[in-house]
Amino acid sequence: MERPRILVVGGGFAGVECARRLERKLAPIEAEIALVAPFSYELYLPLLPQVAAGVLTPQSVAVSLRRQLRRTRIIPGGAVGIDAKAKMVVVRKITDELGAEPYDYLVLAPGSVTRTFDIPGLDEYARGMKTLAEAAYVRDHVIAQLDLADAATSQQERISRLQFVVVGGGYAGTETAACLQRVTTAAVKRYPRLNPNLIKWHLVDIAPKLMPELGEHLGDRAMEILQRRGIEISLGVSVAEVGEESVKLTDGRVLPSRTLIWTAGVAASPLVNTLDAETVRGRLAVTAEMKVPRFDGIFSLGDAAAVPDLAKGDGAVCPPTAQHAQRQGKVVADNIIASIRGQQLKPYYHKDLGLVVDLGGADAVSKPVGVELTGLPAQLVARGYHLMAMRTNVAKVRVATNWGLNATAGDDFVRTGFQARRPAALKDFEYTDSYLNPDQVREFTKNLIAKR
Known part of the structure; x- marks a missing residue:
């Protein structure tokens, strides 16, 4: 048989x-x-x-x-x-x-x-955060915007390259905006010609609350952390149209931006x-x-x-x-x-068993087995959970080593040229x-x- x-x-x-x-x-x-x-x-x-x-x-x-x-x-x-x-x-x-x-x-x-919607320009200009290649591409793209803004001769171009829009107020969108905003804030110190005040991150979501699964208190706490860092949060709003150099929102605002990171669900x-x-x-x-x-x-x-x-x-x-x-x-x-x-x-x-949200650095919000945590205790829980969830010891060591190296040596801002001059739409x-x-x-x- x-x-x-x-x-x-x-x-x-x-x-x-x-x-x-x-x-x-x-x-x-x-x-x-x-x-x-x-x-x-x-x-x-x-x-x-x-x-x-x-x-x-x-x-x-x-x-x-x-x-x-x-x-x-x-x-x-x-x-x-x-x-x-x-x-x-x-x-x-x-x-x-x-x-x-x-x-x-x-x-x-x-x-x-x-998950996408029938929004003009979305398929052409949106970048996702669902695959490893997308994450590597987004990193390259964000650093490229800093390089190009630094070399720009037009203030209009400089402004559009230094505004970044993340759509989706769930875990993926919130963590993406939080982590990348920290990168650009640290990176601008290496660009003496750039005005730090021109760098703006926008987090947009149609829902009335940020990460509602966390509960009202932790969701509000996460929003406070992000807003304190300078991230502009727009709730009850979505994207109406996407162009090469701008993002139009459903409330009528037009944001000069060449970066739209789309994480509005799956x-x-x-x-x-x-x-x-x-x-x-x-x-x-x-x-x-x-x-x-x-x-x-x-x-x-x-x-x-x-x-x-x-x-x-x-x-x-x-x-x-x-x-x-x-x-x-x-x-x-x-x-x-x-x-x-x-x-x-x-x-x-x-x-x-609960939820963990890593907002970068010492910032985090977590809810293990119903216990609400913020700050460093929440960060320790979040990172401890991730290490336990990884299935090989090699992966655990790599992640822990990378965390330690980043904490001591800080960020690098190297643009590798990944997928340069090639299509980078969601379907690709x-x-x-x-x-x-x-x-x-x-x-x-x-x-x-x-x-x-």
Whole structure:
């Protein structure tokens, strides 16, 4: 009898945690395990703003898959379509060739992409903070604006290059604005021709509160910290139009700016649209055991799935956080093992342990197990949590060393020329135009089966 084939799609928190647990709890003779991932690392996404700020090197948050997975076959590419009838996943390899991987059990953890809206100029001029390449690009771009402003002969050009707009008042946007504002504040000392008062950071969000998940007190405290640093916060406002040299807001203001960093939420990976399944706000509807109804052997979790939040009840679904993704990965692995062994599946239940927000330096707000902290105690909790959450000792040492080096030696302001003179739109980094439609998927797998 052939071993069942378990195919995990996604090399993020959910997918890697699932594969790790499958390796530990399944004997090699019980199943074959494969993982589809476009990169050879698991990205520790919560620390991406610190990569953009240069506090951490890109390698620090790129946790090697091959250090974590010993016998899982790693397929270098991205899943771009699912044929549930044929039980095959179409994979676009990193060479851009199309192939297909068969499965008996499929774990869909493709994560999410940056959520965008039909705003003129957004697709062309917005920069995201969802991938490692985007963080490296944003850092280069911000430092380039300082260099160009320093060399500018026009005051109008200088002003537009020194104003930066971050859209999104959640964790990603708030931490990005906080970390990068610290960089430009420190960097301007190396540019004697620049007036520090010309550097302005704007944080914009349509919501009435900053990071409402933290609660009113901590959210207000975070806003006070940012405003004290000089970051202008506009709530209840969004972007109406984006140009090469300006950002127009819905309240009528036009900000002269050549930098728009877009972090206004996430949407499930376009991969879910290739599966004819029910969705909840774009995420796959799943049972409490994270099975996709009507589809044999398919589980989904993480950002791509609307997993019922049994701890909250009342139809709530789990938020797209790393904390939930990692724990869901373990439960899905256990449920696949139970399916193989003919045992009963168990539902996912996890009560949120709290939240941490690193605002750079000694500034932070945290809420571990319901206890509200600010300042240095909150920063210690935040950084301690991140170190514990990283899955390899090498990654922990790299991050801790980088923090220590930055604290003692300060920031560097080197522009590497990453992606200089090349397109840098959201789709160029997140490959959102790489997916097939359902008809293309069926046609590809049909032809592939016929050739065999």
